[in-house]
Amino acid sequence: MKDLGYYVPAVLLAIGFACRVPGMRRTWRDPLLRTVNALLIVASSVLFFAAPTTIALVNRVTGIPNFSAPLVYSILTAYNAACLVMIINWRGGPAEAARRAGLRCVAAYALVIVALFTLFGIGDASEERLRDLDTHYANTPYIREMIALYLVAHCIASLVTTVLCWKWSVRVHGWLRTGLVLIVSGYLLNLVFDVLKFLAVGARWAGHDWDGLSTDAAPPVASVSALLVAAGFIVPLVGPRLSHTWQSWSAYRRLGPLWRALRAGPTVAGGSVGMAWWSSAELRLTYREAGILDGFLSLAPYFDLALHDAAKSAAYETGADPRRAKAVADAAMIAAALTARSHDPQGLALAGEPPEAPTAIERARDLVLVSEAFRTSPIVEAARRDPAWAGSKQP
Known part of the structure; x- marks a missing residue:
């Protein structure tokens, strides 16, 4: 021995x-x-x-x-x-x-x-x-x-x-x-x-x-x-x-709340594509980011830029820095859009010329902050409960 x-x-x-x-x-x-x-x-x-x-x-x-x-x-x-x-x-x-x-x-x-x-x-x-x-x-x-x-x-x-x-x-x-x-x-x-x-x-x-x-x-x-x-x-x-892999797994996990909310919608591209169990963390993260960005496209008719601006101002008032304030505003606009879509089962907002996707939501490097704000921010929760919330914030 x-x-x-x-x-x-x-x-x-x-x-x-x-x-x-x-x-x-x-x-x-x-x-x-x-x-x-x-x-x-x-x-x-x-x-x-x-x-x-x-x-x-x-x-x-x-x-x-x-x-x-x-x-x-x-x-x-x-x-x-x-x-x-x-x-x-x-x-x-x-x-x-x-x-x-x-x-x-x-x-x-x-x-x-x-x-x-x-x-x-x-x-x-x-x-x-x-x-x-x-x-x-x-x-x-x-x-x-x-x-x-x-x-x-x-x-x-x-x-x-x-x-x-x-x-x-x-x-x-x-x-x-x-x-x-x-x-x-x-x-x-x-x-x-x-x-x-x-x-x-x-x-x-x-x-x-x-x-x-x-x-x-x-x-x-x-x-x-x-x-x-x-x-x-x-x-x-x-x-x-190993550090890069860990960061990818961490980002993948933190994107979960936003991805699951968007995946519940009817038209998320790639939502039904399965991933092999041996897929790398980087590939899984890329798939999840792509699914979220595609989900944004399906929500574009319901986005409200006035609500985005109001949410950003509210975030600034709480002391958020510019990057985090923008993430809160993006998350609030997404939450309100999801609520608005759920109230439009006939898809009336989709009739006619589809609006361009607003530039408020940008590349995936900020998606983790958006996902965290989507899960935890009271401003986002207010927008989720009342998509007309932005009107009450206007002077």
Whole structure:
């Protein structure tokens, strides 16, 4: 059951990577998105291969006791490199300079990986240790240096990334700042992980046993850290899209009162057209806006511009700003028109030349305010009860 602390976040990160696979062909040339994809899969691999069950399996398959140690340390080092390259590409600047800086970073950490396997190869780690290799071999020549090297490389990457992201986060806003704060939080936990490991290994060097810091406390810290860092890189990329979708759903819902009132009429274009359950929020909003605007056309013979002007003046008297006053006036004119149409079952107002739709009701960007006023404004309610209400407001 302890392995779930490794496998669950590994699966979550792998799912995040899988969700990005369909769009990879279109974004492969973008170094930023390419690095995000690499970061997700490498972070997932770190947690998967660090699980004791996977460690035992890799050791058994390779036939080399503790071969998982340099493998996990190397994947963790690659993860550090991917994070730094991500920051380099994310910060922008000249493309060629970013490319050179990224290559230098990758080359440096590639040398660390080579050194890790070299030190493991010349050291003696013949007794398999699934959970406590760092502390068990803390005093073994070459294996000791391998452990210290991966911890130092990890600590340097964590410090650099934390400082860079924190400095950057105070200069930006919105989703980018949220992502940077998540990354900083994750890397602060990475530093906690490094401290716990260093304390446990240092205690062994001093002849003490603080192994629990390494075997019990450090792994869950690493799991949470990986999730926070991955989320920090993903949020600024998907956040704006999610925000736009949420705004579309919110506008769709808030347009409901006005749309339902107009839909009850006999001639709303598109009123019988169904929407598939998988239709996007944007498509649903467009459909609802179109239905409302078509409903306005069917109400045009009943619109009263004098009532519109009176309602706007009444809204100004209540302290409404120009945009909201216009929305109240539009809603009042619509409410009165609906009442007037309900009192004209024979459609007498439709006889003869149809009047032009008044310019009082404009594009859909203001429809949400109109719908809210239609539902809540006492001025609209007065116009709804008495379509001749405008006459009583005239001087």
